[in-house]
Amino acid sequence: MRKKLIAANWKMYKTPDQARDFFRDILPLVHGHDRDEIVVCPTYLCLDAAVAAAKGSNVAIGAQNLHWEKEGAFTGEVNAAMLLAAGVTHVIIGHSERRQYFGETDDTVNLKLKSALEAGLVPIVCVGEVLEEREAGLTDDVLRRQCLRAFHKVSAKKAVRLVVAYEPVWAIGTGKTATPQMAADAHAIIRAQAAESFGQEFADKLRILYGGSVKPENAHALMSEEEIDGALVGGASLDPKSFAAIVKY
Numbered sequence: 001m002r003k004k005l006i007a008a009n010w011k012m013y014k015t016p017d018q019a020r021d022f023f024r025d026i027l028p029l030v031h032g033h034d035r036d037e038i039v040v041c042p043t044y045l046c047l048d049a050a051v052a053a054a055k056g057s058n059v060a061i062g063a064q065n066l067h068w069e070k071e072g073a074f075t076g077e078v079n080a081a082m083l084l085a086a087g088v089t090h091v092i093i094g095h096s097e098r099r100q101y102f103g104e105t106d107d108t109v110n111l112k113l114k115s116a117l118e119a120g121l122v123p124i125v126c127v128g129e130v131l132e133e134r135e136a137g138l139t140d141d142v143l144r145r146q147c148l149r150a151f152h153k154v155s156a157k158k159a160v161r162l163v164v165a166y167e168p169v170w171a172i173g174t175g176k177t178a179t180p181q182m183a184a185d186a187h188a189i190i191r192a193q194a195a196e197s198f199g200q201e202f203a204d205k206l207r208i209l210y211g212g213s214v215k216p217e218n219a220h221a222l223m224s225e226e227e228i229d230g231a232l233v234g235g236a237s238l239d240p241k242s243f244a245a246i247v248k249y
């Protein structure tokens with residue numbers, strides 16, 4: 001049995017004060033909930049406030065990105081060691097918004113993945129097709145390519161903590177959700193690629209999250225699919241009641 005992971009991706013929302021308010025409200029709502037792992041990924045600036053607010057609770061804190069170098073002249077960047085020092089345990093890598101707007105490529109995803117694994121962070125690597133690719137019947141190819149290149153020269157031993165998130169780009173922030181069946185089919189492709197890259201035993205244990213307009217209303221149906229091992233939630237994770245409802249699907 002794979003323990004499900006429900007992760008909040010706050011994107012560029014919330015100040016530290018708003019982050020504290022969120023934790024004040026959500027912690028009582030999810031107190032004692034241990035069926036699923038819960039992670040909240042705020043902006044870098046809110047990490048301190050979030051780590052302090054979530055201390056001793058069942059909610060872990062993740063970052064939304066990292067740089068792969070150990071240190072250096074990389075203005076505006078933050079690396080794995082800095083995240084660890086801030087009390088962060090998880091990190092999102094290769095989100096489609098970073099691929100779309102900030103020049104993230106399969107190669108930088110690979111570098112970031114290696115660096116996160118090396119540091120002991122739990123990487124959540126995002127993959128997913130855009131609408132034109134789905135309509136052209138290319139979903140399978142795109143997912144396999146993104147995974148193959150993300151996993152390049154990563155060993156199964158090193159990758160034990162790896163989590164993958166399937167996020168069809170056409171479903172992100174659009175209110176359009178993949179049907180549970182569509183998501184399950186895509187997850188099966190990703191799992192097949194993981195089996196080729198890391199072996200079947202690894203693939204059987206790999207957690208694959210679904211992301212793209214997950215809401216309290218559709219969380220149960222999605223999470224009931226055996227292939228779906230959790231959710232990466234954007235918009236609906238900003239409100240503590242709505243995120244708690246998703247956690248409890």
Ligand code: PGA
Nearest residue numbers: 172173212213233234235
């Ligand atoms: P959404 O975002 O839930 O707002 O669609 C998901 C994501 O981008 O991770």
